[in-house]
Amino acid sequence: MLNKNLLALGKHRSEIRELFEYGKTLAEKGIPVCDLTLGNPSAPTPTWVTDALLKGINSENVHAYTSAQGSQKARQVATDLLNAYHKTHFSSEGIILTCGAAASLCGVIKTLTESDTDEIAVLTPYFPEYKVFIENAGAKFVPIPFATSDFSVDYNALESLITENTKALIINNPNNPSGKVYTSQEIEFIAKILNEKQNKFNHPIFIISDEPYREIVFDGAKLPCIADLYKNTIICYSFSKSLSLPGERIGYIAISDDVCLFNDLYAGFLGALRSVGYVCAPSLFQYMIENFEPVFSDFSVYESNKNILTKGLLNLGFTCNEPKGAFYLMVKAPDGNSKKMSEMAKQIGLLIVPADSFGANGYVRLATCVSPDTAKASLELFKLLAKEYNL
Ligand code: PLP
Numbered sequence: 001m002l003n004k005n006l007l008a009l010g011k012h013r014s015e016i017r018e019l020f021e022y023g024k025t026l027a028e029k030g031i032p033v034c035d036l037t038l039g040n041p042s043a044p045t046p047t048w049v050t051d052a053l054l055k056g057i058n059s060e061n062v063h064a065y066t067s068a069q070g071s072q073k074a075r076q077v078a079t080d081l082l083n084a085y086h087k088t089h090f091s092s093e094g095i096i097l098t099c100g101a102a103a104s105l106c107g108v109i110k111t112l113t114e115s116d117t118d119e120i121a122v123l124t125p126y127f128p129e130y131k132v133f134i135e136n137a138g139a140k141f142v143p144i145p146f147a148t149s150d151f152s153v154d155y156n157a158l159e160s161l162i163t164e165n166t167k168a169l170i171i172n173n174p175n176n177p178s179g180k181v182y183t184s185q186e187i188e189f190i191a192k193i194l195n196e197k198q199n200k201f202n203h204p205i206f207i208i209s210d211e212p213y214r215e216i217v218f219d220g221a222k223l224p225c226i227a228d229l230y231k232n233t234i235i236c237y238s239f240s241k242s243l244s245l246p247g248e249r250i251g252y253i254a255i256s257d258d259v260c261l262f263n264d265l266y267a268g269f270l271g272a273l274r275s276v277g278y279v280c281a282p283s284l285f286q287y288m289i290e291n292f293e294p295v296f297s298d299f300s301v302y303e304s305n306k307n308i309l310t311k312g313l314l315n316l317g318f319t320c321n322e323p324k325g326a327f328y329l330m331v332k333a334p335d336g337n338s339k340k341m342s343e344m345a346k347q348i349g350l351l352i353v354p355a356d357s358f359g360a361n362g363y364v365r366l367a368t369c370v371s372p373d374t375a376k377a378s379l380e381l382f383k384l385l386a387k388e389y390n391l
Contacts, residue, residue, distance in 0.1 A: 005136070014128060019342070019351045026349070034378040035351045036366040039176065039327065041244040043297035043369075049243055049288060056287040066280045068270055070097030070252070074286040078252050081292065082237070085214065086225035090256050096269055097281040097289075099249035101212045101238035105170075106133050106276065108208055108234050108253060111268035112167040113139035119165045120208075123153060124359035125330070127176050127210070142166070143359045150321060151178040151330075151360075153186060155193065162197045168206040168234075169194065173223060174213045177358045177365040178330050179306070179323020181217060184224040191230040204232050204260050212238040212251070213326040215296050218303045221324040231258050234265070239289075241327075244297045250285035302327040305368040305375040312379040317391030327369035330355060334389045336362045344388060350381040 013021070016037050023035035056062045069075065075092040082090050098104045109120060113134075120134045121142040134141040142161055147154040162169070169190070174181045182190075190207075198205050209226040214237070217223055227233040238251030253269050255262060273279065306323055313320050319332040331352075333341040338354035341364050345352050355363040368375065 009132065009136075015357055016128075016353050019346070019353060022346070023351045031349070033349045033351060034370075034374055034381055036368070036370060036374075036378060037351045037353055039241070039367050039369060040246060041241055041297060041327070041369050042371050043244050043299060043301050045244045046293075046295045046297060048291075048293040048295060049245070052288045052291040053284060055291075056284050059287070062287045063283055066283055066286055068096075068274065068279050070095070070281055071283075071286050071290065074289040075252075077289050077292045078237075079254075081294075082235070082254055084294075086227065088225060088227060088256065090227075090254055094255040094257065094259075094262070094266065096253045096266070096273070097286060098251050098253060098273065099278055099281055100240055100246075100251040101210060101236050102129060102133075103249070103273065103278050104236035104238070104251050104253045105130070105208065105210060106137075107269045107272040107278070108236060109133050109139070109168075110137045110272035110275070111265065112206060113137050116140065117165050118167050119163065121158075121161060121166055121169045122359075123169070123171050123175075123182075125151060125175065125178050125355060125363075126170070126359050127172060128357040130170055139167070140165070144169075146360075149319075149332075151175065151180045153182075153190065155189060158190065159193055162193065162205065164201045166197070166205050168208050170208045170210055171226060172210040172213075173226065174217060174221075174323075174325025176213065176326050177328045177355055177360070177363075178321060179326050179328050180321070181221045181223060181324040184222075184229065187224050187226055187229045194230065194232075198232070206259075207233045208236060209233050210236045212236075212241050215242045216299050216302060216327060217325040218306065219324060223325070227256055232260055234259070239285075242296045245285075248282070248285055250281055250289070301372060302369055305370065305372060308372070308375050309366065309368055309379065313382060316379075316382055316386040317389075318382070318386065323368075327367060329366040329368050330360060330363045331366060333362055333364060334391060338362055338364050341385070345381065345385060348381050348384050350378055350385070 079092040235254040240246035
């Protein structure tokens with residue numbers, strides 16, 4: 001009687017959400033807990049944002065519906081920000097404001113796929129919701145494995161898994177959950193393979209560049225502009241992390257004039273968003289974008305947490321990578337059993353997520369977007385875990 005797939009989705013929360021809800025219950029009871037589950041930014045929202053929102057709340061005409069694609073002024077500001085960051089020449093005609101990166105991704109995936117033989121490939125490790133979005137669009141989710149413990153791309157696998165049915169490849173840079181920043185050289189290599197495949201199969205294969213963490217990079221790492229290196233790129237962006245506004249749902253889809261099928265893509269995105277009722281992003285947050293002041297959240301806390309945790313964990317004998325961006329850290333379960341490690345941690349009040357659902361079996365993911373005190377307190381709990389593992 002009801003849609004079985006959606007029912008199952010609603011009944012079984014993601015492991016991240018499951019642990020996050022558990023942490024909230026403990027905190028409500030006053031039980032101390034170090035919650036490293038969810039990517040909720042801890043850096044304060046810039047004051048210009050709150051000022052603009054307060055002004056917007058009290059202004060006339062701010063709360064009305066806007067054009068489906070967003071107000072012209074807000075789209076122009078978003079375009080200018082995108083061009084300033086990537087040194088590109090996008091026009092506001094290629095921008096649609098959305099309810100965040102998740103809505104952007106859903107709209108794009110739905111537009112690019114039509115039948116259950118259509119495939120969307122995804123670089124591993126990946127944000128688990130990609131699988132939900134792709135399967136909900138009725139298409140096939142195709143994970144591309146990573147080559148080594150530095151989470152780089154397995155190019156042989158990419159070469160063999162991009163088929164005649166592939167409509168797009170999702171790249172998330174910087175990456176959730178690994179903190180990896182794919183370099184220009186890596187993107188050029190991927191672009192070369194995709195260009196060969198487009199020519200061979202005689203149809204476009206898009207890159208969906210999911211960029212909600214694009215401003216959060218460490219140690220002077222340089223984030224390449226994928227749209228510059230590959231013509232058929234569709235950007236999905238969100239202000240969730242850059243302005244510490246994840247609950248407010250504002251972001252955009254962007255395509256450049258160079259992308260093939262520009263007009264049809266743009267119309268398709270509007271249609272896809274319309275089909276699920278996402279017509280016009282929240283007006284108050286469009287007003288905020290219209291009044292943008294070029295100050296993002298202060299991301300320094302993420303870099304210092306990353307340093308505290310990677311150094312501390314390595315000293316304790318754990319194996320982990322050195323993230324170059326975003327605010328996550330992957331740690332190897334010493335015996336390869338990530339679910340057991342997450343469960344052992346839970347018993348001592350440390351909430352960390354098994355990364356199997358991110359396509360990285362044997363790892364746990366830590367969200368390092370917490371306060372410095374929580375980062376330090378969690379290290380104390382990792383000390384207990386290290387003892388249990390005899391490290
Ligand atoms: N893509 C990635 C890689 C994410 O980590 C997230 C959120 O954590 C999203 C998309 C969704 O972003 P938004 O909150 O803007 O919908």
